Amino acid sequence: MNGDHIKEIFSLYSPTLYKISSLMLGNRNDANDAVQETFLKYMLSHKKFCTNDYEKAWLVRVNINICKNMLRFRKLHPHVAYEELTDKYHSCGENKVMDILMEMKSKDKEILILYYVEGYSCKEIKELLKISDSAVKKRLERARKNFKKLYEE
Numbered sequence: 192m193n194g195d196h197i198k199e200i201f202s203l204y205s206p207t208l209y210k211i212s213s214l215m216l217g218n219r220n221d222a223n224d225a226v227q228e229t230f231l232k233y234m235l236s237h238k239k240f241c242t243n244d245y246e247k248a249w250l251v252r253v254n255i256n257i258c259k260n261m262l263r264f265r266k267l268h269p270h271v272a273y274e275e276l277t278d279k280y281h282s283c284g285e286n287k288v289m290d291i292l293m294e295m296k297s298k299d300k301e302i303l304i305l306y307y308v309e310g311y312s313c314k315e316i317k318e319l320l321k322i323s324d325s326a327v328k329k330r331l332e333r334a335r336k337n338f339k340k341l342y343e344e
Contacts, residue, residue, distance in 0.1 A: 201230060204247055207309065208254045214304050215258040217293050225261060229254040251309070252319050255301055262297055291341045299334035306331060 208229055212222035232253050240246035292300055305311045305319065313327045320327070 197230075197234060200233070200246070200250075203243075204250050205230075207247070208250060210308065211251065211254055211304055212258055214292060214308060215255070215297070215300060216261060217289070221261055225254060225257045228257050232257075248315070248319050251305075255319075259297055259301075287342070291338055294341060295334070295337060298330060299337050302327070302330045303334050303338065 205226055208226045209222055212225040213219065216222050216225060229250055233250060238249065240249065292303070295303075301320075302316065305316050306313075311319065313324060313331070316327045317324055322330075
């Protein structure tokens with residue numbers, strides 16, 4: 192893997208990975224760390240991908256796993272007040288949606304991000320998360336229901 196290839200991959204996929212990390216973690220600094228760790232794993236893996244789609248899918252999957260690990264750590268070692276996170280939102284209109292996403296379970300959050308934010312199809316999500324078609328549909332159904340319930344409260 193040469194430096195030019197890594198720069199190209201970084202500029203191509205870092206916005207997507209940053210968006211996923213930001214939504215999952217709710218913290219700009221943690222999101223940057225997650226993206227950096229994702230690319231570090233990429234460089235150390237020496238993987239060869241047959242298409243850009245496989246490469247992107249691998250990076251997204253690794254990024255989500257890193258975010259989950261960070262969330263687990265945060266849960267075991269809480270140190271950031273929720274109020275600090277709300278200061279990071281981009282606009283007032285996003286506050287309610289962001290509040291709800293922050294409250295949701297990791298599984299619900301990740302499926303909603305992949306489907307609605309990143310635009311992955313159910314088939315693509317199935318491959319990314321390595322779960323069955325029915326599991327993807329069930330998770331989406333549950334996540335939508337939970338989101339709607341929280342939104343209406």
